Amino acid sequence: xxxxAINSALEIVTIRRFASIPRPVIKDPANPVSLRxxxxxxxxNPEIVAKYGLAADLVETATVLFAERHGGKLPNAEAFxxxxxxxxxxxxxxxxxxxxxxxxxxxxxxxxxxxxxTTFSPQTRFLPPDYxxxxxxxxxxxxxxxxxxxxxxxxxxxxxxxxxxxTAPRDHIYNINLMHFGxxxxxxxxxxxLRQxxxxxxxNPDIVAKYGLAADLVETATVLFAERPACFPFFTLPxxxxxxxxxxxxxxxxxxxxxxxxxxxxxxxxxxxxxxxLIYGNSIEGEQRFRQFGSEGEQRFRQFGPGHxxxxxxxxNIFHVIFLRENNKILRDLKHLGWSGDSLxxxxxxxxxxxxxHIVYTEYVPAVIGQDAMLRYGLKSTRYGHNTMYNPKxxxxxxxxxxxxxxxxxHSTFDTFEKDVIQGFSPETFQNYxxxxxxxxxxxxxxxxxxxxxxxxxTDFGRNKLWESEPKNSVDTMSFDIQRGxxxxxxxxxxxxxxxxxxxxxxxxxxxxxxxxxxxxxxxxLSSVYRHPDDIDLISGAMTERPVSGGIVGPTFxxxxxxxxxxxxxxxxxxxxxxxxxxxxxxxQLRQIKKQxxxxxxxxxxxxxxxxxxxxxxxxxxxxxxxxxxxxxxxxREWALHGRD
Ligand code: HEM
Ligand SMILES: [Ca+2]
Numbered sequence: 001x002x003x004x005a006i007n008s009a010l011e012i013v014t015i016r017r018f019a020s021i022p023r024p025v026i027k028d029p030a031n032p033v034s035l036r037x038x039x040x041x042x043x044x045n046p047e048i049v050a051k052y053g054l055a056a057d058l059v060e061t062a063t064v065l066f067a068e069r070h071g072g073k074l075p076n077a078e079a080f081x082x083x084x085x086x087x088x089x090x091x092x093x094x095x096x097x098x099x100x101x102x103x104x105x106x107x108x109x110x111x112x113x114x115x116x117x118t119t120f121s122p123q124t125r126f127l128p129p130d131y132x133x134x135x136x137x138x139x140x141x142x143x144x145x146x147x148x149x150x151x152x153x154x155x156x157x158x159x160x161x162x163x164x165x166x167t168a169p170r171d172h173i174y175n176i177n178l179m180h181f182g183x184x185x186x187x188x189x190x191x192x193x194l195r196q197x198x199x200x201x202x203x204n205p206d207i208v209a210k211y212g213l214a215a216d217l218v219e220t221a222t223v224l225f226a227e228r229p230a231c232f233p234f235f236t237l238p239x240x241x242x243x244x245x246x247x248x249x250x251x252x253x254x255x256x257x258x259x260x261x262x263x264x265x266x267x268x269x270x271x272x273x274x275x276x277x278l279i280y281g282n283s284i285e286g287e288q289r290f291r292q293f294g295s296e297g298e299q300r301f302r303q304f305g306p307g308h309x310x311x312x313x314x315x316x317n318i319f320h321v322i323f324l325r326e327n328n329k330i331l332r333d334l335k336h337l338g339w340s341g342d343s344l345x346x347x348x349x350x351x352x353x354x355x356x357x358h359i360v361y362t363e364y365v366p367a368v369i370g371q372d373a374m375l376r377y378g379l380k381s382t383r384y385g386h387n388t389m390y391n392p393k394x395x396x397x398x399x400x401x402x403x404x405x406x407x408x409x410x411h412s413t414f415d416t417f418e419k420d421v422i423q424g425f426s427p428e429t430f431q432n433y434x435x436x437x438x439x440x441x442x443x444x445x446x447x448x449x450x451x452x453x454x455x456x457x458x459t460d461f462g463r464n465k466l467w468e469s470e471p472k473n474s475v476d477t478m479s480f481d482i483q484r485g486x487x488x489x490x491x492x493x494x495x496x497x498x499x500x501x502x503x504x505x506x507x508x509x510x511x512x513x514x515x516x517x518x519x520x521x522x523x524x525x526l527s528s529v530y531r532h533p534d535d536i537d538l539i540s541g542a543m544t545e546r547p548v549s550g551g552i553v554g555p556t557f558x559x560x561x562x563x564x565x566x567x568x569x570x571x572x573x574x575x576x577x578x579x580x581x582x583x584x585x586x587x588x589q590l591r592q593i594k595k596q597x598x599x600x601x602x603x604x605x606x607x608x609x610x611x612x613x614x615x616x617x618x619x620x621x622x623x624x625x626x627x628x629x630x631x632x633x634x635x636x637r638e639w640a641l642h643g644r645d
Contacts, residue, residue: 002066002075002083009061010087013054016230045119045283049193049252049269051089052120056253056264058087060137063261067135074135080261088259091115100582101346102353102574104280104287106271109396109573115257116395117272117571119282122254122265123192123400126563127499129263129489138253138264141232142486146534154482154537155236155246160529161522161540162478164457168415170450174367174552175618177318179451181364181598182410184319184356187278189568190403191269193252195230232487234479242472248480250487265400266488272398273572274360275353279323291345318446321437325605327352330634337640347639354576354585354593355601355634363598365565367616368409369558370551377562379569384594385587386579389570396571399564401496404481404488405539406560409553411477412543415452416461443606448618454552456522456544482537493541493556494534500559505533517545517554588638595632603628 062084066075081088092115095108102109106118115121132140145151232248254267271277281287330348339347361381366374374380378389436442452459458478468474494504506513508527515523522544530536538556545554553561569575576593578584585593598615602608610625617623 001069002062002079005062005066005069005075006058006083006087008065009058013057013061016057045269045285048089048120049267050196052254052267053193053195053252055087055089055259056122056255056267059084059255059259059261060139060253060264064133064135064137064139066261067137072135075261077260081258084259088255091118091120091257098582101350102273102275104277104284105282106273106275106277109273110392110571111573112392113257113395117397119269119271119277120254121268121272121397122256123190123268123403123488124395124397125265126399126401126560127491127495129265129400130491130495131263131489132486136263136489138489141250142489142492145531147531149531151486151535151537152529152531153235154479154486155234155240155476157482157529157537157540158458158463158476158478159237161525161544162412162456162458163463164459166460168412168457168459169453169455171413171453171552172450173618173621174413174451174616175447176415176449176451177446177598178364178367178616179410179413180318180446181359181616182368182407182413183317184278184323185274185360185364186407186410187270187317188274188276189268189270189272189398190407192266192403193269194249195252232483234483236476236479240472241474242470246479248483248487251484263489266404268398268403270398272396272568273574274357274568275574276323276349276356279320279327279352280349318433318437321433322602322605323352323356326355326601329604330636333634333636334639337636339639350574351593351634351636351639353574355596357576358593358596359598359601361565361569363614363616365561366550368552369561369565370548373548373551373558373562377566379562379565381577381594384591386584386590387577388579390573390575390578390580391570392573394567394571396567399567400488401490401538401560402564404485404490405542406557406564408481408539409454409543409557409561411462411481412454412456412458413451414462415459437605438607440607443608446602446606447608447612447615448620450618450620454547456525456540481539485537485539490538492534493536493538496538496542496556496560500556502555502559505536508533517556519544519546586638592635592638596634597631599626600631600634603631604634 062080063074067073092107095111095114099108106116108114110116129136129138130142131138132143143151230250232250233245234248236244236246238244251266253264256262256265269282271282277286279290281290327348330351331344334344334348358381361379365379381387436446462477464474464476466475466477497504503513503516505515508514508523510516510520510523515526518526526536526540526544542554542556542560545556547553548555548558551558573580574583576585577590599611599613602615603611608628610627612619612623613626614623619625
């Protein structure tokens with residue numbers, strides 16, 4: 001029976017994968033989806049994404065076929081695993097026993113589960129998914145209200161709850177560095193590819209012939225678009241955008257280790273660990289490309305841009321430029337100390353990742369979730385010395401709810417300033433970043449300019465003008481965030497409140513069992529668009545909460561961010577504070593790393609005489625300016641004494 005289900009699924013999936021989202025639709029410059037396509041483009045290994053996606057689709061389809069024939073029962077896991085084995089990609093070869101350094105793709109970080117946190121993993125779940133299909137497998141996204149009606153259109157929610165008008169409130173403390181550093185973390189730990197056709201008709205005439213697909217397949221794309229499981233369009237009011245029907249492509253899914261049957265989980269094409277894989281690559285090939293070209297990184301970008309097959313995976317970002325410069329500096333210094341070859345590169349990455357993790361846990365996360373949550377989730381780094389919190393049972397794989405909702409709180413913090421720097425992924429844009437970083441007048445803006453306040457509001461730019469290719473042809477980030485949550489089957493806001501130990505909201509009032517964490521304005525906005533409190537999408541419910549004390553997000557996101565950052569720490573055998581031999585740092589080395597801060601790093605590479613003590617706080621908010629000369633240099637002498645090669 002299982003074999004029968006798998007065979008039928010194989011046939012369905014091959015046709016569907018071939019036919020879904022023909023490339024012309026993705027490439028069409030007039031279609032905003034093409035631009036989202038640029039964001040979620042398949043990065044270092046598009047063939048592997050396709051292979052894993054196909055396998056996951058096969059698992060999903062076979063699971064559903066079996067469940068339909070067996071009154072909703074799922075197939076036996078072991079029997080299913082055996083039957084699907086010929087189609088299930090295996091990932092991990094063998095782990096070296098005494099490897100001192102991280103692997104390029106995150107494998108072997110956890111010794112018992114070497115696949116945890118690796119590139120192409122399925123995103124993990126803190127709560128089981130709530131999809132729209134009968135068996136909660138994922139064939140249909142979450143789309144129905146508990147009242148039986150359809151859920152409101154994401155654009156309707158965006159309009160009622162998240163519209164800031166022309167100017168969104170500004171933060172009074174945090175500058176735009178905070179938003180930009182968040183982007184680094186985001187691109188380090190998550191990238192969800194979109195579903196895509198396996199091959200073009202022209203390139204694959206055999207498949208066309210075999211399955212008798214219509215020759216005008218590509219031309220009929222628009223008709224097929226709405227019918228396929230890859231598509232999940234939503235509607236906007238007439239006049240708002242050029243089309244009332246907004247195309248939306250669902251995320252790619254990934255199989256579990258062994259392709260076990262069960263609900264679908266979306267793919268992550270990054271390593272989950274905080275290992276700066278956005279710079280160094282997420283695969284052996286990606287890392288090799290970096291090593292080949294990395295030292296000339298900046299010039300390389302200018303020449304080719306990050307999209308070029310010759311350039312490594314990149315995020316255009318102010319900090320990308322700064323980190324490349326810091327990488328090259330450490331590389332030079334270690335070389336002087338006698339390091340060479342493989343260990344020169346690997347130790348440089350090791351030090352870079354350590355400084356970066358130190359900034360994440362002592363500067364970024366506390367600013368976002370506040371000191372209480374830092375304590376509650378065990379996130380505080382110690383001032384001096386080691387602090388081993390590693391737990392081999394912690395799975396650091398980036399979770400679905402973190403990527404699809406919690407860390408996207410930051411979508412409320414960007415502003416029109418970004419217009420100049422994110423319009424595309426081109427060498428010119430990179431040049432722009434490079435100039436901003438280097439030239440004093442604009443680099444001081446990084447520190448002084450307040451970011452948009454973290455609240456329920458998104459700027460006009462983010463909600464109405466993003467990637468505008470022609471008038472009214474643009475993306476509403478908020479609508480996409482809401483729709484993406486439904487695509488991924490994220491349970492509704494109330495379920496996450498329960499998960500976090502907060503009381504679910506039972507009615508649209510303020511009083512007991514009502515909206516305790518929301519302002520009256522937010523409560524009104526939510527009740528004007530949702531039929532029932534149980535329908536509220538997580539991102540909308542959480543972004544409307546009042547911030548926790550000392551943080552910028554509300555209690556639900558503080559909890560979900562806190563849990564994920566705890567896993568990034570306790571689930572990383574190479575976490576910078578771990579006292580492990582031979583992978584950890586010595587006490588002396590750690591002392592040097594812990595003297596560093598984002599401001600000290602920025603001082604080394606930004607042409608500016610003084611910076612705020614805390615790089616995320618604007619001097620206009622009273623943060624003292626400190627002359628760059630007084631920040632501790634990165635002293636690598638400890639690496640000479642204890643150099644291991
Ligand atoms: C420069 C300003 C930014 C713009 C214009 C922007 C816009 C977008 C858009 C349009 C999407 C796709 C939505 C979807 O289809 O699901 C997206 C995804 C995402 N954004 Fe942003 N964003 C910005 C900054 C940030 C920041 C600062 C963070 C985090 C601190 C962040 C985190 C994310 C995450 C995690 C995703 C999902 C990525 C994936 O799973 O592949 N974004 N963003
Ligand atoms: Ca990573």
